[in-house]
Amino acid sequence: MSFLHVRSESFSGAARPYRTRPVRRRGPWWLVRLVLPLAMVVSGQLAVSGVAYAGLDDELTLVDGKGGTLRIQQWDTFLNGVSPLDRNRLTREWFHSGRAVYEVTGPGPDAFEGTLELGYQVGYPWSLGVGLNFNYTTPNTSVLYGIPNPAVAGPSLAQELANAAASGGTPNLANVDSGAEASYVQTTNLLPSAGINIDLSNGPGIQEVSTFSVAVKGPKGAVAVSNAHGTVTGAAGGVLLRPYARLISSVGDSVTTYGENWNMN
Secondary structure, eight states, X not given: OOOEEXXXXXXXXXXXXXXXXXXXXXXXXXXXXXXXXXXXXXHHHHHHHTSOOOSEEEEEEEEOTTSOXXXXXXXXXXXXXXXXXXXXXXXXXXXXXXXXXXXXXSSOGGGOEEEEEEEEEEEEEXXXXXXXXEEEEOTTOEEEOSOOOTTOOSOOHHHHHHHHHHHTOOOOGGGSOSXXXXXXXXXXXXXXXXXXXXXXXXXXXXXXXXXXXXXXXXXXXXXXXXXXXXXXXXXXXXXXXXXXXXXXXXTSOEEEXXXXXXXXX
16 A cells, blocks of 8 residues: 655745655565574584593592592593484483593502492483383493503504404504503403383482492502493483592592583483
8 A cells, every 4th residue: 555745845836745665675585694604603513512522521539538539530521422223202322432530649549449430310301100221331341540641642542442442353552652541451341231220200300320330449540431332211301411430448438520411312
């Protein structure tokens, strides 16, 4: 519908009617040009956040009853969430790699004996009351002794173990550079598999699950895992995993370090 407006002119003569100029409406492409670069930036940030960075993730220390210091660390933690093979919407599946490292200093560290644990705190917004099934297989678990030394250049023990696993041979420690990593000793078939079934009531909750429990002795040591497979079934909604490492001495002193939350949606 058109409208006519009349305005007064400064020059002599009768008033001249004129038609208002229609406003040109911009198409949706201007919105696309605005949103597309923003989406590219956001997607780039999301892609970067999923990359695993080597290094120390978290640590905690404790002074025990004898005056010694217990230190526990998590290194190179990475949980790669994947689509579940059973195609069940209540299943979360992932692969886990990382290392738990401990060190004891103070009086009598060589006589230290205890237990090194790795596990998760599992958070879920809703359970259907059928139970939480936690399944974990660990074909690539090994016990290592020595605090990792990131400054050591060249082939590391992790690379030597990977090469040996790919070729089906035995790791050759002579190929590993000198330094902290050269003191590592490997033992295989530590825990072939572990399964935990927990009965839950309807509603949200948090469960703590210990997936590894290894007897350790001496002033320092570590447990490493590469591409271990884990699943959680029976939980509705998103599932959060918070990995932890715990050192428990034979006399009962305990120190636990917790990592960041990993979303298994």
